[in-house]
Amino acid sequence: MTAKLNVVLCWHMHQPYYREGLKGAYHLPWVYLHGIKDYSDMAAHLERYPLMRAVVNFAPVLLEQLDDYAQQLDALLKHGKPTQDHMLNLLSGVERIPSDVASRLRIVQDCQRCHAPRMIHPYPAFHRLLRMIGANDAAAEGGADLQAHLGYLSEQYFLDLLTWYHLAWLGNSLRQLPLVQRLMAQEKSFSAADRHELLHLMQHCMAGLIPRYRALAERGQVELSMTPYGHPIVPLLNDFGNLRDALPDVPAPDATAYPGGAARSRWHLQHGVEVFEHYFGIKPVGVWLSEGGVSEDALAQLDEMGFAWTASGEGVWRNSCAKSGCPVEDGQSRRALFSPTRIDGFKTRVFFRDDGLSDLIGFKYSDWHADDAVADFARHLENIATFFGKEAGHHVVSVILDGENAWEYYPANGHHFLDALYAMLSSHPTLKVSTFAEQAAHAPARPMKRLAAGSWVYGNFSTWIGSEDKNRGWDYLVAAKQAYDSVAASGKLNADQLALATRQLAVCEGSDWFWWFGDYNPAGSVSDFEQLYRTQLRELYRLLGVAPPALLDVPVSAGGGWVENAGTMRRNA
Secondary structure (H helix, E strand, C coil), X not given: CCCCEEEEEEEEECCCCCECCCXXXXXXXXXXXXXXXXXHHHHHHHHHCXXXXXXXXXXXXXXXXXXXXXXXXXXXXXXXXXXXXXXXXHXXXXXXXXXXXXXXXXXXXXXXXXXXXXXXCCCHHHHHHHHCCCXXXXXXXXXXXXXXXXXXXXXXXXXHHHHHHHHHHCCHHHHXXXXXXXXXXXXXXXXXXXXXXXXXXXXXXXXXXXXXXXXXXXXXCXXXXXXXXXXXXXXXXXXXXXXXXXXXXXXXXXXXXCCCHHHHHHHHHHHHHHHHHHHHCCCCCEECCHXXXXXXXXXXXXXXXXXXXXXXXXXHHHXXXXXXXXXXXXXXXXXXXXXXXXXXXXXXXXXXXXXXXXXXXXXXXXHCCHHHHHHHHHHHHHHHHHHHHHHHHHCEXXXXXXXXXXHHHCHHHHHHHHHHHHHHHCCCCCEEECCHHHHHHHCCCEEECCCCCECCCCCCCCCCCCCHHHHHHHHHHHHHHHHHHHHHHHXXXXXXXXXXXXXXXXXXXXXXXXXXXXXXXXXXXXXXXXXXXXXXXXXXXXXXXXXXXXXXXXXXXXXXXXXXXXXXXXXXX
């Protein structure tokens, strides 16, 4: 009997730190919106298919924010205490609907921040609310006609709009509940009691997310892994020179290196483990380094901490093959793509993402009929199994992508596709679903002489460094780190103050700020992220007791691209 080909699905759950500082207002609502939609649905799919196995990777800053939202919603519902999220306060009624046109326009704009063909158009009552005031499907620009309407609308109009926006963001598993069915059938005139029932459902969902994934892990169905605490690009913190491994001629930031960067990388790994253990009760076996960003110095740090595996993209595998003198067309090299890889001198195993299969789920299958998409996916895997023949059981296909951002583009939030995918994978006669921990422990590792520095995006770091705007962002961060180092060395801060400043620094070191800088990204999204980035840096200076430099008054980037949710795995704007 032919051994089954191992298949690992790894869902990366990640949102950056959207709060102003460590305790301030949430500037963007994506944590709780993805919580009630994608994190809930993804758990439900796994719960429905107990023979399905997968890796679910969490960024620790996401875990903290999920927990915080659950607590804030609980305090809102029990004690009427406003949350730190403006949208939730408006929905609940603890904040009144404003009367000024500018604030009302912002509500209309915020309630269109979704993929309209899947999340507005299927709901006639929701679509009608926007059409009646002349708002377009993308994001209202605030023309004169629209603004003229806004001043005359009743508060109930905006309460209905907010209610529908949150109903549209509910995952498919929550939409089946009687409460949601009743509210959708009601269509309008949602009362305070209606909206509080919806908020209770949302709070129950948010509070249950981490326990549900912990339960899936405890019964052995899911391997939980982590990303370093603040989602930094570890190779770039370690050494700006890692940029040059794949892009030797691009411009670099003014600073030659990020000050004390290797120590900061270790802090993110160590603190990430602490947060992970707090929520899940176990130490992770593996690490998806932020953006699949790997380098040999990063691999050495994983070795030091005893991690069994990490992973990156196919572009890194190609570059590593070239540096190791093994052409990618060579049969042995192809086997390395589908095997745990042992880099000479290192213990931590490296897996490489099958970019083609991962991107089919991320970008292509959303427009296909679910049965056709899953049949196509199965054929690709069966072809790989046929290629390896009797050795198929010694190989693993790694499919890695965001666990939240693709489903907005699928019918029913990806329900039909994921249902068919999990049914196929958990019962296929020649495929075996597995985890990276299992494969790192038992599958034969293929040796490779060198690991090229790079990420899952193009096999390099150009998404985060190497252009004018991105380098300017690094220059701002380097200046802040120098101020942090100076104050820390002076002893001016007590232990608690230093701990707060250190966490705030970690927020500033996150990769997402740099992702959005650049003229190829949508101006609105760039503005959201670059303003919040400068706000986070100002907060760091405040915690240090240092006046923020004037350079923080200068925007990092203006954007100007038109690509919806510009990115690759899919990023929400």
